[in-house]
Amino acid sequence: MQDNRMDLHTEPLILNMGPSHPATHGTVRFLLKMDGERILHCETEIGYLHRGFEKHCENGTWTQAFPYTDRLNYNSAIQNNVAYALAAEKLLGITDKMPDRCTAVRTIMCELARLADHYTNLGAATLELGALTAFLYFVEARELVWDLIESVCGARLTSNYVRIGGLATDLPEGFDAHVKQVFAKNRELWVEFDKLLTKNRIFLDRMRDTGAISKEDAIAYGFTGPCLRAAGVEYDVRKANPYLLYADLDFDVPVGFTGDNFDRYLIRMEEINQSIRIIEQLLTKLPKGPINVDNPAVRNPSKEAVKSVMESMIHHFKNTIEGIKIPAGEAYVPTEGSNGEVGFYLVSTGGGKPWKCRVRPPCFALTQAMGQMVQGAFLSDIIPTFDMINLIGGECDR
Amino acid sequence: MAGQYKKVNRGVTLTLWERLYIPEVLRGIMITAGHFFPNLISTAKAYITGKPEQRKIMTIYYPEELPTIPEAYRGRPVLVRGADGKEKCVACGLCEVACPPKCISLTGGMRDDGTRYPTTYTLNGAVCIFCGLCEEACPEEAIVMSHDYQNLCEYDRSLMVYDKEALLIPQEKLTRRLDYIRRRMYSKCNY
Ligand code: SF4
Ligand code: SF4
Numbered sequence: 001m002q003d004n005r006m007d008l009h010t011e012p013l014i015l016n017m018g019p020s021h022p023a024t025h026g027t028v029r030f031l032l033k034m035d036g037e038r039i040l041h042c043e044t045e046i047g048y049l050h051r052g053f054e055k056h057c058e059n060g061t062w063t064q065a066f067p068y069t070d071r072l073n074y075n076s077a078i079q080n081n082v083a084y085a086l087a088a089e090k091l092l093g094i095t096d097k098m099p100d101r102c103t104a105v106r107t108i109m110c111e112l113a114r115l116a117d118h119y120t121n122l123g124a125a126t127l128e129l130g131a132l133t134a135f136l137y138f139v140e141a142r143e144l145v146w147d148l149i150e151s152v153c154g155a156r157l158t159s160n161y162v163r164i165g166g167l168a169t170d171l172p173e174g175f176d177a178h179v180k181q182v183f184a185k186n187r188e189l190w191v192e193f194d195k196l197l198t199k200n201r202i203f204l205d206r207m208r209d210t211g212a213i214s215k216e217d218a219i220a221y222g223f224t225g226p227c228l229r230a231a232g233v234e235y236d237v238r239k240a241n242p243y244l245l246y247a248d249l250d251f252d253v254p255v256g257f258t259g260d261n262f263d264r265y266l267i268r269m270e271e272i273n274q275s276i277r278i279i280e281q282l283l284t285k286l287p288k289g290p291i292n293v294d295n296p297a298v299r300n301p302s303k304e305a306v307k308s309v310m311e312s313m314i315h316h317f318k319n320t321i322e323g324i325k326i327p328a329g330e331a332y333v334p335t336e337g338s339n340g341e342v343g344f345y346l347v348s349t350g351g352g353k354p355w356k357c358r359v360r361p362p363c364f365a366l367t368q369a370m371g372q373m374v375q376g377a378f379l380s381d382i383i384p385t386f387d388m389i390n391l392i393g394g395e396c397d398r
Numbered sequence: 399m400a401g402q403y404k405k406v407n408r409g410v411t412l413t414l415w416e417r418l419y420i421p422e423v424l425r426g427i428m429i430t431a432g433h434f435f436p437n438l439i440s441t442a443k444a445y446i447t448g449k450p451e452q453r454k455i456m457t458i459y460y461p462e463e464l465p466t467i468p469e470a471y472r473g474r475p476v477l478v479r480g481a482d483g484k485e486k487c488v489a490c491g492l493c494e495v496a497c498p499p500k501c502i503s504l505t506g507g508m509r510d511d512g513t514r515y516p517t518t519y520t521l522n523g524a525v526c527i528f529c530g531l532c533e534e535a536c537p538e539e540a541i542v543m544s545h546d547y548q549n550l551c552e553y554d555r556s557l558m559v560y561d562k563e564a565l566l567i568p569q570e571k572l573t574r575r576l577d578y579i580r581r582r583m584y585s586k587c588n589y
Contacts, residue, residue: 064498067529133430140456147468154472154543160529168530169470169583192429199410200426201419234403252404266406303584306537313537320496320535 012040015379019048023128023383026391028367030382037378042371046364049393057357061323062088062164065357069344070158072359072395075120076113076338078149080359081162082106083335086243087344088164090331092298100287102166107244108282109152109161110335111275115186116145117338117390118268118275125265125387126197129206134196141189144182151178164324165299166292176283183276190272198269204262211373211385212260221372222365225340226267227389231259237336251278264388271338298324323352330356339363339390361395461548469578472530472543474550475521477565478572484509485566486540489516496535501525521565523550523558533579542575 018029027048033041053072057065069084070077085106089095123138146156151172153161161168197203213223218231228235236253238246254270256263292299296315305312328350334343340362347356366389373385416422440454450463458465467473478486489506507517532541544567552558569576 060498063531064496067498067527067531137433143456151468151470154468154470154530155528158528160531168534172468172470172582192432195429196426199412199416199422201412201417201422204410204412229403236403239403252402254406255403256406257408263406263408266408270404270406300534303537303539303580316535316537317492320492 017382018045025124025128025387026393026396028386028391028393028396030370032379032382034379037380039374039377039379039382042374042382044367044370046367046391046393047397049397051398053398054357054359058354061320061352062326062354063319063324065354066162067158067160069359070160072361072398073117073337073339073342073392074157074394075392076110076117077157077159078109078113078153078161079335079337079342081159082110082244083333083337083342084344084346085162085164086333086335087331087346088326090333091326091329091346091348092164093327094165094293094295094298097293097295098165099290099293101289102291102293103244104282104286105167105171105291106162107246107249108279108286109149110244111278111282112145112149114275114338115272116142116149118272119145121338121387121390122193122265122268125384126203128383128387129203131197131200131203134193137189137193137196141186144185148175148178148182151175163292163299165295170291179279179283183280186276190269194269198266206380206384207262207265208260209258210261210377210381211388212258213369213373214259217369217372218259221369223340223369224362224365225337226264226271227259227340227366229254230256230263230267232257237334237341241334243333243335245282249278249281251281261384261388325350325352334360337362339392339395340366359395359398361392361398363389363391363396367391367396467545467547469574470582471545471547472528474523474544474546475526475528475530475532475541475565476544476546476567476572477519477562478540478542478576479566479568481569485515485562486538486569487516487519487536488514488538488540490514490537492535492537493532493541496531497526498529498531499525499527502532516562519562519565521560523560524555534584539576539579542572542579544572544575 013034015032015034016029017032019027029045031043031045032039053068056068065084066081069080072080086095089098119138119142123135123142127135149159150156152175153159153168213231215231215233218228218233223231224235232255234255239253251274253274254267256267296305296312297319300316300319301312306316326348328348330345330347332343332345334341341360342362343360345358345360346354349355370386370389374382437455440452444450444452480486489504491504491506494502494504501522502520504516504519506514508514528543530543533543
């Protein structure tokens with residue numbers, strides 16, 4: 001039979017995926033040029049969730065920015081709170097003066113947020129690949145972690161927990177026991193999730209050798225976090241540039257080989273275990289004492305002091321109305337978010353408001369490589385690749 | 399610094415048995431059945447004995463059953479009515495400036511005995527982001543985050559604007575939260 005395909009008038013199909021496609025978690029649009037099932041070209045369009053976060057921050061006092069930072073990566077809101085506070089404290093020059101308990105609690109809460117983020121990411125990824133059961137197991141684990149977070153700061157997502165120079169509240173009574181109970185259950189769920197997926201033939205076919213990126217390209221695109229480590233680069237801000245208590249903690253950082261989706265999956269699975277390990281270490285040696293710096297010009301004084309000491313009262317009013325006075329200068333503190341490096345670049349002119357607040361969102365750099373990672377792949381490979389990038393609209397579009 | 403970078407085990411090789419597929423499907427079903435049957439049986443038991451805490455499944459039957467709200471929970475911000483039946487608020491206006499989305503507006507006045515009080519106080523519940531900064535700013539413990547989370551949504555936004563009467567709650571009803579903020583949040587021991 002004669003092959004008459006050559007005579008057919010074919011042309012690439014332009015396919016619009018998004019902005020609210022059920023299988024892309026996050027509001028993003030892919031403009032695809034398809035040759036049959038193959039992707040010839042993928043253009044990523046972001047910005048659907050832009051709400052002017054940075055400008056918002058510049059219009060409020062330093063403290064009023066905290067609730068807005070929650071809405072960046074809402075899965076790990078506390079990490080954003082901490083990143084912002086660390087940058088502001090660097091400007092104030094009080095990084096070394098922070099109470100031990102404050103630093104320890106911040107580290108614990110950062111790792112709890114990382115747990116919640118990885119559970120959501122892996123669960124949602126499997127959901128979008130069609131494995132609803134595994135999703136439910138990790139969502140249960142995440143619910144338990146969010147219960148913990150809620151018992152500490154009063155909200156599951158919009159935590160608003162950290163303050164410049166301290167924390168909003170102390171850990172509740174009985175926190176240790178609650179954590180132990182949650183981790184026992186979460187370990188079981190982890191094992192079952194692992195059993196259902198890691199050796200699952202369908203899952204392996206969808207994940208292994210899809211969406212790969214080389215070491216050099218990953219660095220050139222500005223990758224950080226699990227996606228960079230999946231490509232085999234040994235870089236984790238917690239090890240390379242330790243902040244909080246990470247320098248004294250015993251934990252491993254998983255690194256992959258080829259940078260494909262399966263490596264990213266394995267890294268997140270292992271990081272869950274390491275985060276649990278970090279929290280357990282910290283809880284055994286959690287220092288007692290204050291959680292706020294004793295400096296009424298930085299951290300609002302206690303209510304007893306406001307009612308009884310004139311100076312405290314004045315500071316309380318001035319801090320609230322004019323904002324904390326942060327000396328002029330600029331600062332950036334890199335922190336390891338669950339998705340990659342999160343950092344706030346703050347510029348102060350000495351007033352009560354940030355003069356400039358710029359956030360470095362990890363998934364912005366990851367998303368720009370989407371086109372390269374899915375070039376020549378099948379249409380269905382977009383789903384696992386995009387899942388493992390873990391684009392969070394709130395953070396990417398700001 | 400202990401701990402190091404460790405390579406993941408990517409070389410997952412499937413044995414012939416695992417590649418046969420059917421046994422793997424059965425293994426998967428075993429895992430899910432391990433969740434399904436205990437959940438089913440314990441739910442049935444709880445239904446018969448009338449003890450919902452026996453259920454192994456983590457979901458609850460809202461609104462017949464209500465979740466336990468942790469002490470730290472931040473619900474709808476409310477004004478505290480003191481033991482004498484008067485507002486504790488002294489209309490200092492700190493909550494108004496501390497509120498990031500600017501959803502509070504108030505006007506102050508003076509009682510006959512010379513104490514200050516808010517003549518009007520409006521909190522727009524449709525704009526409030528439940529951040530708790532008003533509670534932190536208030537020097538009088540007059541506005542607190544209650545544990546109120548039900549029926550806050552309306553079909554009409556104008557119904558979500560609370561006036562002073564809708565906001566004032568007697569302090570006996572808020573003891574759990576007031577205790578908590580005195581003990582864990584704004585107390586001397588935290589400084
Ligand atoms: S909780 Fe936050 S948003 Fe709501 S009234 Fe208080 S300060 Fe304003
Ligand atoms: S801060 Fe407290 S006392 Fe001052 S106006 Fe607001 S509720 Fe009233």
